[in-house]
Amino acid sequence: MLNFKNINGITLALFVSLLIFSFFFYTSIFVFITLFILWFTITIIGSFNIGWNYHLQAFNSKKNHSKREVAITFDDGPNKEFTPQILALLKRHQAKGTFFFIGKHAEQQPKLVQQIIAEGHTIGNHTFSHSNVFDFYGKQKVITEIENTNTTVASIINKEMKLFRPPYGVTNPAITKAIKHTKHHVIGWNIRSLDTVKKDEKEILNRITKNLNPGAVILLHDSQEITVRVLEQLLLFLQENNYQSVTIDTLYNIKAYA
Numbered sequence: 001m002l003n004f005k006n007i008n009g010i011t012l013a014l015f016v017s018l019l020i021f022s023f024f025f026y027t028s029i030f031v032f033i034t035l036f037i038l039w040f041t042i043t044i045i046g047s048f049n050i051g052w053n054y055h056l057q058a059f060n061s062k063k064n065h066s067k068r069e070v071a072i073t074f075d076d077g078p079n080k081e082f083t084p085q086i087l088a089l090l091k092r093h094q095a096k097g098t099f100f101f102i103g104k105h106a107e108q109q110p111k112l113v114q115q116i117i118a119e120g121h122t123i124g125n126h127t128f129s130h131s132n133v134f135d136f137y138g139k140q141k142v143i144t145e146i147e148n149t150n151t152t153v154a155s156i157i158n159k160e161m162k163l164f165r166p167p168y169g170v171t172n173p174a175i176t177k178a179i180k181h182t183k184h185h186v187i188g189w190n191i192r193s194l195d196t197v198k199k200d201e202k203e204i205l206n207r208i209t210k211n212l213n214p215g216a217v218i219l220l221h222d223s224q225e226i227t228v229r230v231l232e233q234l235l236l237f238l239q240e241n242n243y244q245s246v247t248i249d250t251l252y253n254i255k256a257y258a
């Protein structure tokens, strides 16, 4: 399996072999540099693709799922303006979703946190600050980000969240160690809508629907207007194709709270 541990093991074995070889035969330094570049490239790609399970095992999609269920997930909220619109759409279509909160946003929107729970959706942890240098944090700082978010949400709804989604879907050894400590389930996705990047709602919708299969986990953001419009179309598509949108914990039959 292509993961961090195996790649390190293989790279080390190749390095030692090359080193021994170089004692007896001329070996260019570029062979060593190439080996390092290969290791580095694979590790960078693996770190940016949560679906690879390179650093840790995440729930990215339920393979061979027998029911026509998918899980729609929303990151970066709760948002005063757009989360209520998302909730109204979900209600109208009797769909359930999973919301990964930024802790500082949850702190500002306690009523929305309560409403999301009251309407039967699931919530998860998406760090407290969602810093764009989060991926350079050490283990302890990652733990603090996760624990602060859990504490903030627990003070509002008295539930200890067990689902965690890393910002940008990036994973690394510090996050792996932090998760071992906090014992969260890591939730990834297999359908990245690019709703924060693309400007055309048809294009975003098409990215989601073209490869949709039972058990899919879809990534959206309840922090912007275009997602509301995409969701409206997506829920119609799901209905026409007999799909049901369920929460992550329903899809996987796991516990979302401690």
Ligand SMILES: [Zn+2]
Residues within 6 Å of the ligand: 075, 076, 126, 130, 167, 168
């Ligand atoms: Zn995010």
